[in-house]
Amino acid sequence: MALGVALDLGTSGYRGHLVDLDKNGKILATAITMRHPLPGANIMDHLHFWMENGADVGHRIIIETVDKLISTMGAKPEEIVRVSVCGNPAQMSMFEKIEIRDLAFAGQTLLKKLNVKVPERKAHAIKAEELGMRSVRQTAEVRIPPSIRHEIGADALAMIMKTGLMDKKETCMVTDYGTNAEMGLFYKGELYTGSAAAGPAMEGQSIDYGMLAAPQAISDIIPGENGRWYNVVLNDSLHPVRSALVDPITGAETKIDGVIARGITGTGVVAAMAVGLEAGIIKLPNIMTPDHKIHLTNGIYFNEEDVREAGKATGAIRAGHRTLIEEVGIEDKDVKTMYMAGASGTYVDPIKAQTVGLIPRVLDKTVQAGNTSLMMSYDILVDDDGLDKMQDVANAISSKHIMFATSKVFEDIYVNEIAYWTEGMTMEMYNEMLAHAGLKPLPDIVRPKEIIRLVSSDIPVIGARGLKTLDDIGVYLMASFEGCTGCKKCQKECPERALQILSLGNKKFQAKVNTELCLGTACKKCQAICPEDVYDFASMKIVKKGEDA
Ligand code: SF4
Ligand code: SF4
Helix, strand or coil, rough: EEEEEEEEEECCCCCEEECCCCCEEEEEEEEEEEECCCCCHHHHHHHHEEEEEEECHHHHHHHHHHHHHHHHCCCCHHEEEEEEEEEEHHHHHHCCCCCHHHHHCCCCCHHHHHHCCCCCCCEEEHHHHHHCCCCCCCCCCCEEEEECCCCCCCHHHHHHHHHHHCCCCCCCEECCCCCEEHHHHEEEEEEEEEEEEECCCHHHCCCCCCCCCCCCCCEEEECCCCCEEEEEEEECCCCCCEEEECCCCCEEEEEECCCCCEECCHHHHHHHHHHHHHCCCCCCCEEECCCCCCHHHHHCEEEEHHHHHHHHHHHHHHHHHHHHHHHHHCHHHHCEEEEEEHHHHHCHHHHHHHHHHCCCCEEEEEEEEEEEEHHHHHHHHHHCCHHHHHHCCCCCCCECCCCCCHHHHHHHHHHHHHHHHHHHHCCHHHHHHHCCCCCCCCCEEEECCCEECCCCCCCCCCCCEEEEEEEECCCEECCCCCCCCCCCCHHHHHCCCCCEEEEECCCCEECCCCCCCCCCCCCCHHHHCCCCCCHHHHHEEEEECCCCC
């Protein structure tokens, strides 16, 4: 039996299919992680961790996780003869353990000073043993797709190819809604791209009850009778079902289906925001209920801090879309179709997405395309010409990347988005501020006439062996710091409960950090609080569950 594994390595988690290569590429099983294994919540956190703690540590965490994910699908290593991956340039480069500093630092002068040689990032294949993978045959071929340019990765290429964007005659936009929202505006044969750091709220993280799009996640809210809301929850096959009818003010609920929610994912967050705004329960930046919470099924709630986090994410995406429109010099009404990719782009109700600004305010049509990165990874796994086809398209794309981090237009729009979502700035004032900066005001909403959903879920085929969820990746960073008194101040300070101080006896102590929970270099509260000044995050070494440091 010859098996293959197609992987999508995303910023907020990994997803994979186990595929029977003998049987026309039949998908046998699917597995997902609930988080990214590296400390941190976004690409910059991951890159900084990689640079501070060393490539060896970062790479081992990634490969251990990939191995574990593959193993959960139940195949023997010797049966797996091929692996394919897809993701953004940072995730692909870390998976392969190649140069990443060109992705972390923007300036050419600095890169030159650091003697950074920018990798080509073309389509190629390597052997699993070169990566240190143990869950597949050592000689297994690992297919690695190309980037379009160093900052526009295989995931963006997947989104473009799977939506057929380059064949369109009209002006259209595409966005993969994730922690890092990759977006493109296609206008007169040219592709203009950008990448907005939306933050983890779009994937349901950094929200009190947030979780990734996985079984038991609230994925949508639909207004029901008497001010109550239908809570739509993903079932074991990732299909959305109406689970309960809930009063958002009191939390009183009537169960409809047996799927019990355990959290809310990004699309549920968007829906709660849109329905809350339209019902007047949210008046930015406040929730107008007695306890300032919106109550959902099974005791889950959405609070004012969540409103602000979600607002920052949607604000970054709207600022990105409008920066592309401004930079290309077209009008809002020129964009006819919006292609939406990724889990959030698939499950979200486009009308609610438009209410909160995730898609342009004037549109003819929306098309929801699913997890195009995983679909593309599957294509290059089963098609021996798949990598060449991707490289051909990458070579043919005429593209211009707009760096939002250095764009004055993005900055002018984004500061107003933040004021609108988190400080309650009115829309009139927002538009005045844009006019002051020489930018177009937000037009009135024109709802799309056509809403097309190409797939029923972001992973349309799960396989007969079902969906496995890797809840606990089980990789830790450990260290015994010389001079540590075991006071546990670091442990108490950790906002994610990722850290434990263990006693080894003889007044020796060991710090143990769960990598998937840790916020990484953006946090380091553990290090900052240490009264003995001995905590050294960068010196921590990786161990797997059950191993000693
Ligand atoms: S306090 Fe330390 S261990 Fe806890 S999340 Fe922050 S960096 Fe990670
Ligand atoms: S705060 Fe410093 S001294 Fe106290 S337990 Fe943590 S590492 Fe040790």
